[in-house]
Amino acid sequence: MVFSEAVMRQKLDYIHYNPVKRGYVDRPEHWRYASARNYAGETGLLEIDPWHC
Template sequence: MSSFKSFTARQIIHVLEKANAQSALQRLRFVKPMHKTDRVYQVWQEGSHAELVWNEAVMRQKLDYIHHNPVKRGYVDVGEHWRYSSARDYEGQRGLIDIQRWY
C-alpha cells in the first residue's frame, strides 16, 4: 500500500504543479504534518487499514461510507451530486469513468 500511495502522490502533485493548481497545492501543503520534513505536501492520510470485504453486505457498507463522505464534508447534499463519485453510477447517472458495479 505504501508504494501505491507514494507513487500516486507523486503523480498527483506533478499534475497539480503542471496545471499551476496553486489552491489545491496550498491545501496539500497546509495538511502536511509539521514533523514530516521529507516532503512539501501531504496527499494521503497516514497509515493503511486493510479490511477484508467478504460479502455483498460489507461491500455495500463500504460503498455507502465512501459515497457519503462528500455529503458529510458539506460539499454536496447527496452523494451522487459529487462529480468524482461512483455514487452517480449507482444512481443511474453517468460518472466520469466507467466502473464495474458491485451490485
C-alpha cells in the same frame, strides 16, 4: 476485508457519503468524482464495473 455483500455495501456507502458528511454536496451522486453517480443511473466521469448488491 470485504467478505460479504453487506460489508461491500457498507464500504460503498462510506465512500459515497464522505462528501455529504463534509458538506460539499447534499447527495452522494452530486459529487462529480464519485461512483455514486453510476449507481444512481447517471453518467459518471469514469466507466465502472458496478457491484450488484
